[in-house]
Amino acid sequence: MMVRVILQNLTWQEVDALSREIVVVIPTGAVEQHGTHLPLVTDSLIAGRIAEEAEKRHSKDVLLTPCLWLGASAHHLGYSGTLSADFPTYQGAIKSVIESLVPHGFRKFVVVNGHGGNIDPIGVALRELKHTREELLLCNFCYFLQIQEQLAAILDGPDKGMHHADEAEASLVLHLSPQLVKKDKLRDDGLKPPVAGMVHNFKELSEEGSIGYASLATAEKGIRIFEAAVSALETTILALASGYRLTAYPAK
């Protein structure tokens, strides 16, 4: 039987027996509004399932942690039900997971993120950790930034990237958890492009909470996007598992 390496299901002795070359995969997302058609758990669901699938395919090389579901979602707080951590709290949570495992000898970490608003805070948290612990291998893996070419090829709408509750994201949820999609409410919204670099609250961007062409979403596209994201994560995991090193520094 295949042995799964899911941290919360193991005993401490089983964790202690793992190779320290193993890659710790930390999924993180959000519980925040996703328009009229997708559930609040969307980003955590997607990041969690991508990480789970990669662990399933590479159990020998992966230690999977629970999904850190509370994200940095202040820009969505104008909609009921959104839960948000402030930046220091969210960064502290990411760092705490890693800093708990470092004293036990683990040193390779991939944060698998499903929420755009988490990208910057994860980046700052990982840079701070790297500054004080240079032996750590740390990766800020935001799944949709890793598959931009594939997304452009898969999507039918004029918008070729990942936005909020759009064609791409709604397709993923139609694939992963179709019972959570309000199919009669899939709608296009937030289609006016903002000026590059502008900082917005979501109500300034969208009438009902989404951005993009959700009406074009299908489960079939979701399967292809999911596979592209898992495959990109597999590549990252294998690169770290095999001893990632670009130069002779640091001297061994």
Ligand SMILES: [Zn+2]
């Ligand atoms: Zn989302």
